[in-house]
Amino acid sequence: MSESFGERVRSALHARGPLCVGIDPHAALLDSWGLSGDARGVREFGLRTVEAAAGRVSIVKPQVSFFERFGSQGIAALEDVLAAARAAGLLVIADAKRGDIGSTMDDYARAWLTPGSSLEADALTVNPFLGVGALDGAFALAAQHGKGLFVLAATSNPEAAALQRSTNLAGATVSASIMSEVSARNAEASLAGEWGSFGFVIGATVAWDEAGISSFTPQAPILAPGFGAQGATPADLRPRFGAMADAVIASESRSILSAGPGDLADVVAARAAEYLEVAGV
Amino acid sequence: MSESFGERVRSALHARGPLCVGIDPHAALLDSWGLSGDARGVREFGLRTVEAAAGRVSIVKPQVSFFERFGSQGIAALEDVLAAARAAGLLVIADAKRGDIGSTMDDYARAWLTPGSSLEADALTVNPFLGVGALDGAFALAAQHGKGLFVLAATSNPEAAALQRSTNLAGATVSASIMSEVSARNAEASLAGEWGSFGFVIGATVAWDEAGISSFTPQAPILAPGFGAQGATPADLRPRFGAMADAVIASESRSILSAGPGDLADVVAARAAEYLEVAGV
Numbered sequence: 001m002s003e004s005f006g007e008r009v010r011s012a013l014h015a016r017g018p019l020c021v022g023i024d025p026h027a028a029l030l031d032s033w034g035l036s037g038d039a040r041g042v043r044e045f046g047l048r049t050v051e052a053a054a055g056r057v058s059i060v061k062p063q064v065s066f067f068e069r070f071g072s073q074g075i076a077a078l079e080d081v082l083a084a085a086r087a088a089g090l091l092v093i094a095d096a097k098r099g100d101i102g103s104t105m106d107d108y109a110r111a112w113l114t115p116g117s118s119l120e121a122d123a124l125t126v127n128p129f130l131g132v133g134a135l136d137g138a139f140a141l142a143a144q145h146g147k148g149l150f151v152l153a154a155t156s157n158p159e160a161a162a163l164q165r166s167t168n169l170a171g172a173t174v175s176a177s178i179m180s181e182v183s184a185r186n187a188e189a190s191l192a193g194e195w196g197s198f199g200f201v202i203g204a205t206v207a208w209d210e211a212g213i214s215s216f217t218p219q220a221p222i223l224a225p226g227f228g229a230q231g232a233t234p235a236d237l238r239p240r241f242g243a244m245a246d247a248v249i250a251s252e253s254r255s256i257l258s259a260g261p262g263d264l265a266d267v268v269a270a271r272a273a274e275y276l277e278v279a280g281v
Numbered sequence: 282m283s284e285s286f287g288e289r290v291r292s293a294l295h296a297r298g299p300l301c302v303g304i305d306p307h308a309a310l311l312d313s314w315g316l317s318g319d320a321r322g323v324r325e326f327g328l329r330t331v332e333a334a335a336g337r338v339s340i341v342k343p344q345v346s347f348f349e350r351f352g353s354q355g356i357a358a359l360e361d362v363l364a365a366a367r368a369a370g371l372l373v374i375a376d377a378k379r380g381d382i383g384s385t386m387d388d389y390a391r392a393w394l395t396p397g398s399s400l401e402a403d404a405l406t407v408n409p410f411l412g413v414g415a416l417d418g419a420f421a422l423a424a425q426h427g428k429g430l431f432v433l434a435a436t437s438n439p440e441a442a443a444l445q446r447s448t449n450l451a452g453a454t455v456s457a458s459i460m461s462e463v464s465a466r467n468a469e470a471s472l473a474g475e476w477g478s479f480g481f482v483i484g485a486t487v488a489w490d491e492a493g494i495s496s497f498t499p500q501a502p503i504l505a506p507g508f509g510a511q512g513a514t515p516a517d518l519r520p521r522f523g524a525m526a527d528a529v530i531a532s533e534s535r536s537i538l539s540a541g542p543g544d545l546a547d548v549v550a551a552r553a554a555e556y557l558e559v560a561g562v
Contacts, residue, residue: 071360108349159382159415160412162458
């Protein structure tokens with residue numbers, strides 16, 4: 001049995017701090033990097049970002065849609081990027097936000113989390129709209145292979161509030177219910193004194209009280225987009241996440257990637273150092 | 282400006298009735314069809330299903346996860362299946378349940394709905410967990426190209442009820458809110474006396490009153506999985522969907538596909554005739 005994903009994240013955060021470099025080959029960025037707007041361009045963009053991230057941060061997060069945009073060729077490019085990242089010792093979170101039921105969901109999990117799959121990553125972001133229970137096959141498959149899942153819980157985009165803050169009969173918000181259901185699935189890890197492998201996506205600028213959510217146990221990683229271009233800074237990490245700050249993976253994309261390929265490694269190193277200072281690991 | 286997706290669905294249902302053949306190359310089905318459990322197998326499975334569906338039904342729905350399972354090669358197989366289906370005059374709904382925000386969501390929409398994209402389909406299923414407003418770029422892109430979206434609204438899997446029946450401050454369920462927000466985006470079609478191009482995924486076995494949903498306007502297509510293996514029959518179409526029955530796309534997969542490649546065309550034809558009888562178009 002391989003080390004659990006939760007424990008691998010704990011070590012990764014301890015080693016190089018919370019910064020996670022998003023691999024987002026957005027059309028405008030491809031253009032400013034002087035790369036073509038096609039599968040060749042996203043491949044090159046991804047490989048250069050991996051090179052800049054390796055040894056400077058522990059975690060990268062490729063955004064799947066920017067590769068899927070170019071069909072099977074874009075997905076083949078992503079496979080190369082995933083392989084390069086894992087070969088460089090980076091933990092890879094595939095940001096695909098997949099969500100479905102039963103055997104359909106299971107095949108998404110198999111695609112992204114089976115050792116030896118061409119799309120193998122260390123963790124996958126998933127969407128709980130069909131119920132946390134619909135993800136149980138994916139939880140089981142992830143646990144079996146030492147992989148992780150990040151369940152969308154509370155996002156910071158304004159359009160999401162109405163749905164995610166709707167309440168059940170007991171008065172819990174959708175976000176809170178998801179976190180409690182997923183936490184129950186981390187209970188086994190807790191008994192072993194480990195971090196859970198099933199984490200959450202919680203936007204860096206989400207107001208926890210407004211979202212109806214609060215600190216949770218067992219400890220499990222929080223993937224927090226919204227640092228950088230969306231407004232949160234390294235200094236916000238502790239005030240915003242309080243007791244949970246040590247579990248935060250702070251994801252930045254555009255703010256770092258806009259440096260361009262030449263300066264990317266330096267920008268990554270400098271930004272990682274800023275986070276390390278406040279993270280106090 | 283091409284004919285709208287909503288109008289194309291209306292014509293399609295009128296021409297050959299509500300049956301939609303799901304293209305679900307599940308591992309067990311590949312095996313029973315004597316096909317290999319790899320990209321070659323899913324390609325062959327998809328092409329044979331398209332052949333059996335062409336001229337017998339109007340609509341097919343490939344389930345993306347079963348192709349994505351095999352990475353870029355599986356996606357390349359899906360591209361061949363999508364192209365074959367569209368060349369055969371079938372309306373193709375890519376069942377990918379994508380959902381994200383901003384430019385990330387836009388690129389999913391571009392991948393599946395841009396004319397000339399290798400993954401071009403006629404419509405895409407999408408997940409509204411990040412808010413219906415987060416899909417606005419996708420709505421705009423679909424409208425521009427005469428394409429459609431099916432927004433997950435009320436699914437019949439038991440794990441989904443707690444989330445989808447949570448309520449907002451006005452007492453509307455998540456499902457009802459989604460339907461009202463999406464319907465507002467069909468308003469323009471309504472003025473033109475057309476069907477909306479932004480439809481809903483509503484399970485065939487969902488109890489509408491329990492889900493807190495009711496008949497909606499403007500008219501827009503309802504993609505209804507749950508016919509066949511999951512228990513609903515052609516005779517259930519009118520009792521279950523009432524006034525909305527004429528807008529239902531009844532999706533069946535396993536119940537038809539388990540016939541095997543040899544008998545598939547006959548089974549599709551027979552089942553389509555059963556639906557036509559009750560649909561009364």
